[in-house]
Amino acid sequence: MTRPVRSSLDAAGLATYAAAQLNAMFPDPDCVAADELRSAVDIALARLDHCFSHIDNRYFFDGQNTVFSHLHGDQYAMWLYLLANELHRQGAPASLCSKLFLLNKALHGLDAYYEVELPSVFLLVHPLGTVLGRGHYSDFFVAYQRCGIGSNNDVFPTLGRHLTLRPGAAVLGACTIGDHCQIAAESLVLDRDLPANTLYIGNPKTAVTKHQDKPYPLWRV
Template identity: 85%
Template sequence: MTRLVKSSLDAAGLAAYAAAQMNAMFPDPAPVAKDDLRSAVDVALARLDHCFSHIDNRYFFDGENTVFNHLNGDQYAMWLYLLANELYRQGGPTSICSKLFLLNKALHGLDAFYEVELPSVFLLVHPLGTVLGRGRYSDFFVAYQRCGIGSNRDVYPVLGRHLTLRPGSAILGHCTIGDHCQLASESLILDRDLPDNTLYIGNPKSAVTKRQDEPYPLWRV
């Protein structure tokens, strides 16, 4: 397994840092202690390591080891989601899970609720205004800014592997999206399926689909 050896903060430092941020942002009568996060931090770091080891970018993987910088906004947004989700999985206090979720929303404009199960390998690219709802996600998922995964009549989409959402795109409702698909910028899919290897451009009233055979260039598979 790849070792996360190039981290700007160690596990104890990450726990203390997130606790301090939450206490500064939410100064209520229930402060968060770093020890409240430690068990979740350790497992979330292992999950982050696994995720980053598949990203072919020197800021995430330097060729030998994964790299995590808490001052890299994309990385820290992914980290806060993983930490909140892991704490939730471990049965931690929902109040702290909520604070981590809201901290992520305040810092990065990302709405990825801690109960949402993103895949084990994903990438968020400056995700301001991105909302990732309760769809069924698969590995090698990429979302840029202002993207959305959501419901229509309480039905959420099922997403295949190697899905890329370009800026401003969204998938809503009863959709089954195949593997190796991509949505062009500002495109919307509503209650529609896509076969494998499809580039979708447009909206429900005027959509164009094209075959797409080139994989997303930033994955180490």
């Protein structure tokens, strides 16, 4: 890491805390030890540091250091995804990765499977009911509540940089979305390409598109 993460719990504490949550939520015979998580915590923290350092919000980056609280719901949802994904990359048992995925789903209503490769820079804003499937993601991705990325006829979308999904927005199927696009609240993009700098409003039958020049204001690029 290039800077210290101001974390409410240190690396050992995060591993212990997550293990305790997993064992309380899933009291099966396969008890999770903190040491099973510890190998991935440092790398997941480095990934979190890189991600949070690009978010222009004092709760994520204070101007000098990234800030992470295990009691900040959006941050902890992002953290659980990163931890599960990092363990998956390291070849951890699928049962352990699945427990972290299901813990995130239970705590935050977020369906972001550990095999899905979200970009290195992303932001989830109170993501209750958000489902992020196996699309092709790019950096500076934002998803609010009840958003969806998924397939149609087993084809997933390709998403450009600086894509923002407003509440209830979804992108499904054979879509290629350009850079600096926004999908308006309650809008659906289905099997359609969008050029860069597009604001999309509506659904496949009533869609309106507008050119937009102003980038999403919450990033430190």
